[in-house]
Amino acid sequence: MNTQTSQSQLKAFIFDVDGTLSDTERDGHRVAFNQAFDEYGIDWHWSVETYGELLAVTGGKERMKFYAEKYLDKNDIPEDLEKKIPELHAAKTRHYTELLSTGAIPLRSGVERLITEARQRGYRLAIATTTTPENVTALLTHTLGAESIDWFEVIAAGDIVPAKKPAPDIYDYTLKAMNLSADECIAFEDSSNGIQSSVGANLTTIITINDYTKEHDFSAADIVLDQMGEPDQAFTVISGNAENSTHLNCDLVEQLHQQAQTQ
Numbered sequence: 001m002n003t004q005t006s007q008s009q010l011k012a013f014i015f016d017v018d019g020t021l022s023d024t025e026r027d028g029h030r031v032a033f034n035q036a037f038d039e040y041g042i043d044w045h046w047s048v049e050t051y052g053e054l055l056a057v058t059g060g061k062e063r064m065k066f067y068a069e070k071y072l073d074k075n076d077i078p079e080d081l082e083k084k085i086p087e088l089h090a091a092k093t094r095h096y097t098e099l100l101s102t103g104a105i106p107l108r109s110g111v112e113r114l115i116t117e118a119r120q121r122g123y124r125l126a127i128a129t130t131t132t133p134e135n136v137t138a139l140l141t142h143t144l145g146a147e148s149i150d151w152f153e154v155i156a157a158g159d160i161v162p163a164k165k166p167a168p169d170i171y172d173y174t175l176k177a178m179n180l181s182a183d184e185c186i187a188f189e190d191s192s193n194g195i196q197s198s199v200g201a202n203l204t205t206i207i208t209i210n211d212y213t214k215e216h217d218f219s220a221a222d223i224v225l226d227q228m229g230e231p232d233q234a235f236t237v238i239s240g241n242a243e244n245s246t247h248l249n250c251d252l253v254e255q256l257h258q259q260a261q262t263q
């Protein structure tokens with residue numbers, strides 16, 4: 001009997017967006033939240049540091065509510081905040097997508113190369129993210145071009161599932177929509193909430209850290225890298241086994257997937 005046949009073949013790459021495809025949080029989402037607060041005459045300003053703490057909660061609407069409850073005196077919470085949040089969040093999305101349209105937020109190192117290579121090898125692609133769908137299409141449009149939206153068979157985003165990351169629901173949704181099992185896919189994440197979600201859906205997970213997430217617990221990851229890197233820009237392996245690779249390419253992704261299957 002050939003034991004190889006019991007191993008599932010890798011078929012799809014599933015990407016998180018914020019922090020993984022692009023460093024969107026500090027100079028993107030945070031700035032857009034502050035612009036929305038200004039627009040609505042709300043006296044809040046999220047510093048780089050405070051925003052790092054607020055990232056504990058995924059989802060912009062959920063994050064605003066969390067801030068009001070945890071950081072403000074009861075008396076300082078605007079009376080109709082709960083009602084205002086969807087409107088405030090729509091303004092934030094408008095500011096954020098405007099910011100993206102200036103090209104101010106690029107993809108992280110190696111992302112475009114890996115996606116191109118994955119397409120060439122015939123891998124199916126998907127996105128599983130907490131952020132609002134318009135933010136994903138704006139990021140793709142202003143980095144890879146509008147046609148890149150169609151490269152992703154499924155873009156699972158925002159309120160499409162009621163429970164956001166760290167719940168596994170967004171990955172479960174993506175797998176179901178692609179009619180694939182977890183062992184036929186690999187996930188790309190950058191945060192603790194992200195990996196709890198992907199591993200919760202039983203996905204082999206590759207982590208690329210960033211400034212906000214470098215101290216997170218990634219013990220469930222198959223590999224933790226500082227970046228995907230490029231042939232002339234080597235990654236640093238924080239944990240896991242990259243064999244002789246210096247950057248994340250499809251060969252290494254396949255190797256990691258296979259390793260996870262045999263564990």
Ligand code: XBP
Pocket residue numbers: 016017018019025029057058059060061092128129130131132135165191193194
């Ligand atoms: C991303 C998020 C999002 C964005 C804001 O987490 O937490 O909430 O910060 O997006 P992940 P919205 O990368 O784990 O998916 O304001 O559009 O909700």
Ligand code: MG
Pocket residue numbers: 016017018019020189190191194
């Ligand atoms: Mg993320």
